[in-house]
Amino acid sequence: MSSAVNKSASTEKRLSPKPFKFGYLVHDVSRIRRTVMDQTMRPLGITRSQWTVLSVLARGGNDGMMQVDLARLLEVGKVTVGGLVDRLEATGHVERRADANDRRVKRVFITGQGFEVVQKMIEIATKVNERILRNITPEQQRITEDVLYAVKKNLKEIAAEGNTSGRAEKFGSQLAELNAGNRGETGAHGLIA
Secondary structure, eight states: OHHHHHHHHHHSOOOOOGGGHHHHHHHHHHHHHHHHHHHHHGGGTOOHHHHHHHHHHHHTTTSOEEHHHHHHHHTSOHHHHHHHHHHHHHTTSEEEEEOSSOTTOEEEEEOHHHHHHHHHHHHHHHHHHHHHTTTOOHHHHHHHHHHHHHHHHHHHHHHHTOOOTTHHHHHHHHHHHHTTTOTTSOSHHHHHO
């Protein structure tokens, strides 16, 4: 009996991630790059979440930013941002000040010390990016950036459609059509990638 089960199991076609290689590569590159950046930024004494807050504030100009806007941009909760800002304020990287027009509102400003850390982050990131892009031609970089911008635009359009009910079924049926005649290559892997 067990040999019959083993025989049928060995003749079954296994799921293949090949049709979804793009999704896996994007995910892996992003994950590994985050790990490398975390390792290289660690000597600055701040976490990834903290240096993300500093980066957003540095790009925001001199008007500071309300915590609710920081939370929206970082796609995290207000409580999470509050904790990050608390820790950054305690170490002197940011400060909270009353809004010029509404004293009830506090704005978060990056300090001189925070800007110094951002400058060091830029120097480190520049070196890491040069290493990451070693042996990749400027033309290949341009094409990759163009493709990723187009993919980002498409993803934003899908996300903006709002009502996602039924979306998985729609995409699932499209995958089934693409793989018609190639049974065994569709399935959960397509929805993950």
